[in-house]
Amino acid sequence: MSLSHALLTSLLEKSSSGYDLARRFDKSIGFFWHATHQQIYRELARMEKAGWIASSAAPDGGKTRKRIYNVLGAGRQELERWAREAAPLADMRDELMVRLRADAVIGPLGLEDEIERRQALHADKLKAYRLIEARDFPAGAALSREAQIQHMILKTGIMLEESWVNWSAEALNVLKSPGPSAA
Amino acid sequence: MSLSHALLTSLLEKSSSGYDLARRFDKSIGFFWHATHQQIYRELARMEKAGWIASSAAPDGGKTRKRIYNVLGAGRQELERWAREAAPLADMRDELMVRLRADAVIGPLGLEDEIERRQALHADKLKAYRLIEARDFPAGAALSREAQIQHMILKTGIMLEESWVNWSAEALNVLKSPGPSAA
DNA sequence: TGCTCCATGTAACACGTTACATGATTGC
DNA sequence: GCAATCATGTAACGTGTTACATGGAGCA
Numbered sequence: 001m002s003l004s005h006a007l008l009t010s011l012l013e014k015s016s017s018g019y020d021l022a023r024r025f026d027k028s029i030g031f032f033w034h035a036t037h038q039q040i041y042r043e044l045a046r047m048e049k050a051g052w053i054a055s056s057a058a059p060d061g062g063k064t065r066k067r068i069y070n071v072l073g074a075g076r077q078e079l080e081r082w083a084r085e086a087a088p089l090a091d092m093r094d095e096l097m098v099r100l101r102a103d104a105v106i107g108p109l110g111l112e113d114e115i116e117r118r119q120a121l122h123a124d125k126l127k128a129y130r131l132i133e134a135r136d137f138p139a140g141a142a143l144s145r146e147a148q149i150q151h152m153i154l155k156t157g158i159m160l161e162e163s164w165v166n167w168s169a170e171a172l173n174v175l176k177s178p179g180p181s182a183a
Numbered sequence: 184m185s186l187s188h189a190l191l192t193s194l195l196e197k198s199s200s201g202y203d204l205a206r207r208f209d210k211s212i213g214f215f216w217h218a219t220h221q222q223i224y225r226e227l228a229r230m231e232k233a234g235w236i237a238s239s240a241a242p243d244g245g246k247t248r249k250r251i252y253n254v255l256g257a258g259r260q261e262l263e264r265w266a267r268e269a270a271p272l273a274d275m276r277d278e279l280m281v282r283l284r285a286d287a288v289i290g291p292l293g294l295e296d297e298i299e300r301r302q303a304l305h306a307d308k309l310k311a312y313r314l315i316e317a318r319d320f321p322a323g324a325a326l327s328r329e330a331q332i333q334h335m336i337l338k339t340g341i342m343l344e345e346s347w348v349n350w351s352a353e354a355l356n357v358l359k360s361p362g363p364s365a366a
Numbered sequence: 367t368g369c370t371c372c373a374t375g376t377a378a379c380a381c382g383t384t385a386c387a388t389g390a391t392t393g394c
Numbered sequence: 395g396c397a398a399t400c401a402t403g404t405a406a407c408g409t410g411t412t413a414c415a416t417g418g419a420g421c422a
Contacts, residue, residue: 002281006281008285009281009285009288031275032276032280033276033277033280080289080292083282083285083289084294086300087279087297089305090275090278091217092214092340092343093216093273094216097216097336098192098215098266099266099270100332101192101332101333102188102191102195102262102263102266103332104328104329105196106195106262106266110267111266118272121272146287148360149284149358152354153283153284155353156280156350159346163342167339167342170335171335174332175332177331
């Protein structure tokens with residue numbers, strides 16, 4: 001598992017409440033790891049029990065129930081231990097590939113609309129990532145090691161979204177062409 | 184869920200036992216959807232109960248416990264219904280990105296070895312896919328619609344593995360360069 | 367005889383998703 | 395006063411993973 005380690009990383013970047021983490025997971029961190037607020041609360045409770053993190057009431061004079069979590073030494077050590085571990089390659093697990101295979105077996109299902117819809121979604125993401133890149137990583141700027149790594153992660157997202165936009169165009173070509181047997 | 188639909192697709196291609204499906208899922212189908220044998224047996228039992236598939240003893244005179252599943256009309260209809268559904272984009276969920284982010288926050292962890300290991304794994308997969316492509320989809324051959332789609336799925340795998348091989352090289356560059364602050 | 371592979375399964379647990387619940391604060 | 399958002403949580407369920415169990419078939 002590594003939701004806990006994603007949370008530790010996020011908390012090291014900035015101590016936060018569960019709610020804040022959930023919102024951040026819908027943005028930058030969530031590019032490559034999504035989680036619902038229920039998962040996050042459950043995991044925070046576990047990690048506090050395990051002594052990896054500690055919580056304190058938010059400095060708002062008890063106005064809200066908000067609790068801020070921060071990483072303890074044991075949590076930092078656990079993150080370091082885990083980060084050095086070898087991990088198996090993630091498999092892609094893409095439903096669309098199953099749908100395409102089904103289309104091949106049981107005949108044309110009209111997946112073109114779905115692929116166009118996905119192409120648009122990927123194009124939107126790509127655009128959003130490029131805007132973030134232009135804003136946070138201007139060309140020619142000298143970057144710290146940390147910023148270089150963050151830039152690389154963002155570029156990973158850009159690479160994948162570009163791939164899928166191009167892939168969609170190719171897929172549409174195949175689906176729209178009649179093929180030799182149907183000529 | 185779509186393990187059931189992946190299984191239906193696979194069974195439509197060829198009626199099989201759970202064991203055979205598990206082995207096939209370690210190969211071509213498993214490029215984009217992995218499943219353990221326990222998952223597969225559980226799911227086959229459910230689908231039989233739901234009337235999507237039916238099983239019969241393998242034609243081996245009762246020598247083995249092997250049972251062959253084949254898809255019923257209701258299963259085919261369910262697959263068709265599902266294949267036309269809209270699906271949300273899968274998020275990438277890559278542990279290595281979490282590790283890189285952790286490296287950025289708590290300092291160099293020596294992830295180079297891990298990235299080189301992954302680069303080799305991706306290169307192996309890429310090579311395997313290209314061999315399959317050369318064998319099953321020779322250049323210039325006229326392909327049926329079905330074969331075109333299967334080829335496209337294989338090319339998807341090739342595209343992604345190529346991306347990750349190249350990505351690894353870039354990532355190694357970033358991790359190995361000292362950065363302006365450490366000069 | 368003992369080893370490996372075939373073939374199926376139970377059980378327990380970990381992780382992820384969805385629905386629902388609660389109450390306070392902020393802004394109109 | 396009302397709605398939206400903040401903030402946390404319980405419960406139930408679905409899916410995925412890991413460990414273990416069972417017994418036959420094929421082969422040296």
